[in-house]
Amino acid sequence: MSKFVSLSALVLILTGCGSPDGSTWLIKTSSDVISVAEVGAIWNELDQDTKIRFLSANNPVGDFITALGRKTMITTEMDNDSCLYSPMIQDMKECWIINSAFIACIDTLSASTRRNLTEPDLSNYRKLLGSVVWYSSETSGSKGPERLPDLPWALAFAFDSMATGTSVEIEGITYTLDSTVTSPREMIDETIADSARFNDFARTSLVESRVNRYLLSLKTEVLDTFTADTATVSAYCSQRESLDNSAELASWRYGSINAGEFDGIAAFVSLGQPGNEHSLEWVLHSLRNQARLTYIADLYAAEFPEEFSSFEAGAEAFAVDQASELLFKTNVTDVVQITDSMVYEAYIQMDSIPLLPETRVFESVMVPGNIVDDAIVLLDNDNALLELGYTGYTKFLRSGNEFLSRAVYPSELPYEMDLTLFLLEEGDTQWQKPVETEECLFVFYRLVEIIPPHAASFEQMEASIARNLQIHLEEQRTMEWMCELEAKHQFQVNHGILSDLPADPANWSEL
Amino acid sequence: MKFFALVLVMAVAAFAMTDAAPEAGISQPEVDDWMDEIAYFDLEGGGIPNAYTVGCGWDGVNFWITNGAGQAGASTGMFYIFDHAGILLDSFPQNGAPGWGLRDLCCDGVYMYGSVSSAIDYYDISTNVKVGAFTGPISPNRAMAFDGTCFYTSSFSTDVYQLTWDGVSGSTAANTVWSTAATSAYGAAWDAIGDCLWVTSANSTGIIDQIAADGSLIEHHTVISGATWGGATMALTVPINELFCLEQGSPDCMHGYDVTPVSLERDTWGSIKSLF
Numbered sequence: 146m147s148k149f150v151s152l153s154a155l156v157l158i159l160t161g162c163g164s165p166d167g168s169t170w171l172i173k174t175s176s177d178v179i180s181v182a183e184v185g186a187i188w189n190e191l192d193q194d195t196k197i198r199f200l201s202a203n204n205p206v207g208d209f210i211t212a213l214g215r216k217t218m219i220t221t222e223m224d225n226d227s228c229l230y231s232p233m234i235q236d237m238k239e240c241w242i243i244n245s246a247f248i249a250c251i252d253t254l255s256a257s258t259r260r261n262l263t264e265p266d267l268s269n270y271r272k273l274l275g276s277v278v279w280y281s282s283e284t285s286g287s288k289g290p291e292r293l294p295d296l297p298w299a300l301a302f303a304f305d306s307m308a309t310g311t312s313v314e315i316e317g318i319t320y321t322l323d324s325t326v327t328s329p330r331e332m333i334d335e336t337i338a339d340s341a342r343f344n345d346f347a348r349t350s351l352v353e354s355r356v357n358r359y360l361l362s363l364k365t366e367v368l369d370t371f372t373a374d375t376a377t378v379s380a381y382c383s384q385r386e387s388l389d390n391s392a393e394l395a396s397w398r399y400g401s402i403n404a405g406e407f408d409g410i411a412a413f414v415s416l417g418q419p420g421n422e423h424s425l426e427w428v429l430h431s432l433r434n435q436a437r438l439t440y441i442a443d444l445y446a447a448e449f450p451e452e453f454s455s456f457e458a459g460a461e462a463f464a465v466d467q468a469s470e471l472l473f474k475t476n477v478t479d480v481v482q483i484t485d486s487m488v489y490e491a492y493i494q495m496d497s498i499p500l501l502p503e504t505r506v507f508e509s510v511m512v513p514g515n516i517v518d519d520a521i522v523l524l525d526n527d528n529a530l531l532e533l534g535y536t537g538y539t540k541f542l543r544s545g546n547e548f549l550s551r552a553v554y555p556s557e558l559p560y561e562m563d564l565t566l567f568l569l570e571e572g573d574t575q576w577q578k579p580v581e582t583e584e585c586l587f588v589f590y591r592l593v594e595i596i597p598p599h600a601a602s603f604e605q606m607e608a609s610i611a612r613n614l615q616i617h618l619e620e621q622r623t624m625e626w627m628c629e630l631e632a633k634h635q636f637q638v639n640h641g642i643l644s645d646l647p648a649d650p651a652n653w654s655e656l
Numbered sequence: 657m658k659f660f661a662l663v664l665v666m667a668v669a670a671f672a673m674t675d676a677a678p679e680a681g682i683s684q685p686e687v688d689d690w691m692d693e694i695a696y697f698d699l700e701g702g703g704i705p706n707a708y709t710v711g712c713g714w715d716g717v718n719f720w721i722t723n724g725a726g727q728a729g730a731s732t733g734m735f736y737i738f739d740h741a742g743i744l745l746d747s748f749p750q751n752g753a754p755g756w757g758l759r760d761l762c763c764d765g766v767y768m769y770g771s772v773s774s775a776i777d778y779y780d781i782s783t784n785v786k787v788g789a790f791t792g793p794i795s796p797n798r799a800m801a802f803d804g805t806c807f808y809t810s811s812f813s814t815d816v817y818q819l820t821w822d823g824v825s826g827s828t829a830a831n832t833v834w835s836t837a838a839t840s841a842y843g844a845a846w847d848a849i850g851d852c853l854w855v856t857s858a859n860s861t862g863i864i865d866q867i868a869a870d871g872s873l874i875e876h877h878t879v880i881s882g883a884t885w886g887g888a889t890m891a892l893t894v895p896i897n898e899l900f901c902l903e904q905g906s907p908d909c910m911h912g913y914d915v916t917p918v919s920l921e922r923d924t925w926g927s928i929k930s931l932f
Contacts, residue, residue, distance in 0.1 A: 187931075195930045212927040219928060244849060244895035251848070277822050277830045290820040290830035295805065328827040336824045342766075342780070342787060346823055349766045353804040364851070418850070418899040419864055419877035427875045430868055434851050459895075466932055473925055511860075539860040539882045540906070557906055560707045581727070583858065583884045583904045584710060584756050584842075585812070623924045 165642045167656035172214045174634040176221050179213070181646065185653025187213060206650055210638060218630040219469055228475075229468040232390070236409020238464040243435075245456040246442035251356060253449070258352045269301070270294040270347040271337055275328040278304050282320045289323070294347070295354035360441070367440040370398035373429055381407065382423050395432040400439055402432055410435050476626050481618045488611045489603065498600040504552035505566055506594040509537040514585035524576045530589050538588045552596050562590065571595050695900075697742025700907035704736055704744075709908035711843060711887030712900065713761025713768050713800075715781045718745060719891065719910070720768055721902070724756030725749075733757015733772070735784070740891065742910065751777065751786040760843040760887035762802040769807070771797035776807075776821075776829070788825030793817045799844035799887070801853060808834065808853055810841035816855065816867065835871035839863045842904075843887035849897045856885030856901050864888075864901065880911075 167182030188196075188209065199205045199212075223229040278296075279289030293301050303313040304322050312321040337343050373395040380388050381404055390405030402410070411422050414431060421427045446453040510530045512520050523529040537548040541557070555563040562580045569577075569592045579587035630636070646653060699709050699721060708724035721736040733750040734757070750757050750772075758770030758777065767778035767787060774795040779786050794817070797809040807819035807829065818834035821827070835853075842858035850866075852874060857863040862883035866874040879901075886902035891912065900912035 191931075198927070198930055208927060212931055215928045216931045241895050244897065247849060248892070248895060275822050275824045275827070277820050290832070291805075292820060292822055294823075326822075326830055328822055328824040332824050332826045335826075336788070339787075345766050349764060350823065353764070357804045414850070414897070417897045418847075418854070419866070419875075419879055421875050421877065424875050426873070427866070430852065430866075430874045437851065438849070462932075466929075469929065469932060477925070540884075559906055583860075584724070584759075586858075586860075586884075620923055627924065 165645055165656070167653065169639065169642055171639050171642070172210065172217065173637045173639070174214070174217055174221065176634065177217050179217065181642070181653050182656055183654075184210065184213060185650050185656070188650040189654055206648075209650065214636055214638060215627055215630070218627075218634045218636060219472065220465075221634060222630065223465065223468045223472060226472065228472050229464060231468075231471075232405050233409050233412065234464050234468050234471065236406050237413045237467055238460045240410055240413035240435075241460045241463045242453075242456045243438050243442040245459065246445045246453055247438050249449070249452060249456075250441050250445040251360070253445070254356045254359060255352050258355050259348060262348055262351060266351060267344055267347055269298055270351065271343070273301055273305055274337065274343075274347075275330075275333040276305070277326045278322060279324040280304065280320055280322050282318050284318055287323070290326075292350065292354070293325075295350060363441055363444070364437050367397055367399070367436050368433060371433060371436050372396055373432055375425075375429075377404075378428055378432070379425055382425050382428055385422070394428075395436065397436050397440075399443065400436065402435060407432070473623075477619055477622045481615060481622050483611055483615055483618070488607055488614060491610050491614055492603050492606055499606070500598055501601045501605060502554065503567075503598050504554055504596045505592060506543075506552055506596070507541075507550045507566055507590045508548045508593050509541075509550065509588050509590040510535050510548065511538050511582075511586055511588050512579070514581075514587065517579060517587045520587070520589060521579070524578070524589070530576060538582070538590065549593065562588065566590065566592060695742070695912045696909060697738070698907050698909050699736070699738075699902075700909075702738065702742055702744050703747075704734075704908065707906070707908055708756065709736075709886065709902065710756055710904065711758060711760035711770060711800075712889050712902045712910065713763050713770070713887070714889045714891040714900070715763050715768060716765065719889070719900070720761055720763075721910075722750070722758045722761060722770060722887070726754040726757055735779075738910075748784050751779075753777070759796055759798040760800045761889070762800040762807065762844075762846075764802050764804075769800055769802065771795075771800065771809070776800070776809075790821050790825065791828040792819060793829075793831045798858075799838075799841040799855060801844035801846040801888075803846040803853075804848070808844050808846065810838050810844060810855060812840050812842075812858065814838050814840075816841065816844070816853070816871070835867050835873075837867050837871065837873035838865050839876065841865075842885050843889075843901065845888040845890045845899060847890055847897065847899070849892070854888050854890075854899055854901075856888045858884055858886070858904070860884050864899075 165181060167185070168180050170178050171181045171184050172179040199209045202208045228234065273294035276293035277290045278293050279287070281287045293304060296304070299315050300320060303315060304325070307313060307322045309322050309324055312319050374393060377388070377392050378394050381394060385404070388404050390403060392404045393401055394404060394407055395402050407428070410431060411420055414420050510533060512533065512535050520530060520533060531548055536542070538550065541550040541553055543549045543551045555567045558566060559580060559582045565577055574591050574593070576589055576591045579589045582588050700707060704721070704723055706723070706725065706728040708727040709721055710724055711722035713720045719738045721738060723734045723736060725734045726732060733753040735748055735750060736744060737746040738744055753772040758772050761768055761770045763769070763781060766781065768781050769776050769778045771777065771792060774791050774797070775789040776792045776797050777786055777789045792809055794809065794811050796811070799808070799810040801808040807821060808816055809819060810816040814836045815833050816835040816838050817831045819829040819831045821829040838855040839857040839861065840859035841855045843856040845854045847854060851869050853867045855865040855867060857865065860882055862878050862880040864877045864879050864885065866877060868874050880903070884904045886904045888899065888901045891898045891900050898912055900910055903909050903911060
C-alpha cells in the first residue's frame with residue numbers, strides 16, 4: 146500500500162527547463178517500455194472529454210502518466226489471463242462483427258438501390274400512388290395490405306388495371322387481386338403537387354420496400370433450413386450449468402450455434418436491450434435471429450471482403466473494453482463483499498446522525514380517466530373511494546399495502562400534488578381533488594400522517610450507507626490491486642526526467 | 657471507517673442544501689440486468705419545464721421528445737430535440753396539438769410521425785414543419801413504430817395494429833390487427849436488427865413486451881417494477897442495438913444503453929478506462 150500511496154501522492158511539477166530526448170523511457174514494466182515521445186503521442190490522440198478529465202484534476206500530467214502505466218499493466222494482464230481470448234469475449238466480439246456487417250449490408254443495399262432509381266421509377270410511383278392492395282399467389286399465399294407502387298412494376302401495373310377477384314400470370318406465377326383501396330383523386334393530386342416532398346417520399350419508399358423485400362427473402366432462405374433442438378434449448382434455459390458448452394442448440398444449412406456460443410450472443414444482445422436466458426421463447430427467437438444475421442453477414446463478407454475485414458479494429462477495441470470490465474469485476478467488484486454487520490458498524494460509528502427533512506404519508510386511489518367523474522362525487526364520502534376496486538398510487542405504495550404510501554418527500558411527488566399534500570394541516574384528512582399523474586390516470590389522495598424532521602434511523606440510512614461503503618471499498622480494493630500489479634510487473638516511472646520535460650505533454654511527441 | 661462516516665455525513669448535509677430528494681430511506685426500484693447498463697437522462701432536469709413528457713422518436717441523429725404542454729396551460733404541445741447524450745438542442749411547438757399533444761413517435765427517414773387523435777401527423781425532419789396527416793385505426797394512435805414498410809400502433813389495450821399508408825395526405829391507412837400480445841401499450845419501436853417489435857406499457861407494471869415479426873409474444877420483460885412507460889425508439893449509433901424508453905416518472909426521463917461504461921465514473925478505474 147505504501148508504495149502505491151507514494152506514487153499517487155507524487156506531485157509532478159514540470160518546469161520545462163532543458164528537455165530530454167523523445168526516445169528516453171518514461172514508463173517501464175517488465176514487458177513494456179514507453180518513451181516520452183510515445184506518451185506525448187498518446188496524449189495528443191486523446192479525445193477532448195478524456196483530456197478534460199485529466200486537466201480538471203489537481204495533477205493532470207502525473208495522473209495521466211500513472212493511468213497510462215496502469216493501463217499498460219491491465220493490457221498485459223488481459224493477455225496473460227486469457228481473459229481477452231476467453232470464448233465469451235471472443236463470441237461477443239464475433240457478434241459485434243456480425244452486427245456491423247448486417248448494418249453495412251443494409252447501408253450498401255440502400256445506397257445502391259437509391260443510386261439505381263430512375264426517372265421512370267418516380268413516374269411509375271406517381272401514376273400508382275394512392276392504392277393499397279391485398280392479393281394472393283400459389284407461392285406466397287395471401288399478402289397485403291401493401292402499397293401498390295412498392296410492388297414490382299409488372300405486378301403493380303397489372304393489378305392497377307384488373308378488377309378484384311381476377312388473376313394474372315407474371316413470370317410463371319399466378320397472382321389474384323383480392324381487394325384494393327384507392328384514395329380520392331383530388332387528395333392524390335394535392336400530395337403529388339408538392340413535387341420535392343413527393344419525390345423524397347417516393348425514393349425512400351422504393352428503397353425501403355425493395356431492401357426489405359430482399360432481406361425478407363434472405364430470412365426465409367435461412368429459416369427454411371433452420372432447426373432448433375428444443376430439448377437442449379429447454380435444458381439451456383433451466384439448467385445451463387449442467388449443459389456442456391459444446392451442446393448444439395440450433396443448426397441451419399450454413400452454420401450452427403452451441404451453448405457456449407449462445408452465452409456470448411445473449412451477453413451481447415443484453416448490452417442494449419432486455420434479455421432473458423431462462424425464457425424458451427426468447428432463446429429460440431434469439432437463435433433464429435442470430436442465424437439470420439450471421440447468414441446476411443456472411444453474404445456481405447463474401448461480396449465485400451475488404452470492408453468486412455475493416456470491422457476487425459473496432460471489434461478488437463470492443464473486446465478489449467469488455468475484457469477489461471471482466472477483469473475489473475473479477476479483481477475488484479467480486480472481491481468486495483458488504484455484510485449487514487459492516488453497514489451497521491458504519492452507522493453506529495457516525496459522528497452525528499443526519500437530520501432528515503419532513504416527510505408525509507398519504508392514502509390514495511388511482512383511477513382511469515373514464516371513471517374519474519364518478520369518483521369525484523365520492524370525495525366527501527369517507528371510504529367510498531377505497532371501495533371502487535382500484536389500488537393506490539403504485540409508485541409510492543408501502544410494501545404489502547393497497548392504499549397507504551410510504552413516507553415521501555415533496556420533491557418525489559408530481560406537480561401540484563407536492564404543494565397540496567405538504568400544505569395540509571395535521572388532522573386534515575379530506576380527500577383532495579385528483580391529479581392526472583400520467584395520461585388518463587388520476588390519483589385521489591388524502592393526508593394520513595406528518596412525520597416531522599428527525600434523526601435518520603438505521604433502516605432509513607441502510608441503503609445509502611451500503612451504497613457508499615461499496616463505492617469506498619471498491620476504490621480501496623482498486624488501489625490494492627494496482628499495488629499488486631505494480632509489484633508483479635515491476636512498474637516504474639522515470640521521475641528523474643520529469644522536471645526537464647515541457648509542461649504540456651502535447652509537445653513531448655516532437656522531442 | 658471514521659473517514660467514511662465523515663463523507664457520509666457531508667453527503668447527507670449537502671442534500672439538505674439542494675432541492676434534490678435525499679436518498680436515505682427512499683426505496684429504489686427493482687432493476688434487471690439491462691438497467692445496470694443503461695444510459696439515463698433526466699428530461700425535466702435537462703430543460704423540459706413540466707412533467708407531461710410522453711413520447712420519443714429517433715431521426716437518425718437526435719431524439720425527438722413529445723411534451724403535452726397543453727396540460728400545463730399552453731395552447732399546443734411541444735417537441736424537444738435532445739442529442740444522444742441527453743443534451744437539449746432545440747424545441748419548437750407541435751402544430752396545434754392540445755392536451756397531452758402528440759404521443760409516441762416514429763421516423764421513416766423523411767418524416768417524423770405522431771398522433772394526438774385518430775389522425776397521424778407527419779413532420780419533415782429537415783425543416784421541422786408539419787407536412788400532413790393520415791388517419792389511423794384508434795384515437796389517439798399512442799404507440800407508433802415503422803419497420804420500413806408498415807406502421808404499427810396500439811394504445812391502452814392489447815391489440816397492436818399493422819398499418820399500410822398509401823402515402824397520400826388525408827387518406828386512411830389500411831390496417832389489420834397484427835398482434836394481441838401487448839400490455840396496455842404506450843410506445844413502440846421496430847427493431848430491424850432484432851427482427852421484433854418492442855412495446856412499452858403504461859399500466860404501472862414496468863413491462864416492455866418483445867413481439868416477433870409474426871405477431872407472437874417473445875417475452876414480457878419487467879424492467880422497472882412499477883414504472884409507467886411512455887414512448888420507445890431504437891437509436892442505432894454503434895453495432896450494439898440500442899432500445900431507448902421514455903419513463904413517465906418523477907422526473908420524466910429516458911432510459912437506454914450507453915456506450916460509455918458505468919465504470920468510467922469510478923475514480924481510479926475510470927481514469928484507466930478512459931485511456932482504452
